[in-house]
Amino acid sequence: MFLYRPSIKHLDFDIVSLSKPTLLIPDNCLVDGRWNIKFVDNITEFIIYKKNMNY
Numbered sequence: 512m513f514l515y516r517p518s519i520k521h522l523d524f525d526i527v528s529l530s531k532p533t534l535l536i537p538d539n540c541l542v543d544g545r546w547n548i549k550f551v552d553n554i555t556e557f558i559i560y561k562k563n564m565n566y
Contacts, residue, residue, distance in 0.1 A: 515547040541566050 514536070516522040522542060526534065543566060550560040 514541075515549070516542070517545055517547060519544075 514524055514526075519542070524540070545563060545565050548560070548562050548564065549558060551558055
């Protein structure tokens with residue numbers, strides 16, 4: 512999972528592996544504004560899910 516902040520690149524971060532079906536991201540990891548979220552399969556590198564959201 513990759514979280515990308517379009518206007519502030521140093522806030523981008525990856526979550527390498529998911530061990531549970533639910534993922535909670537701590538509030539202190541996100542700042543207000545737009546975030547692009549992308550899930551990519553590590554083996555095939557296909558994008559499984561992609562969404563833009565405002566936090």
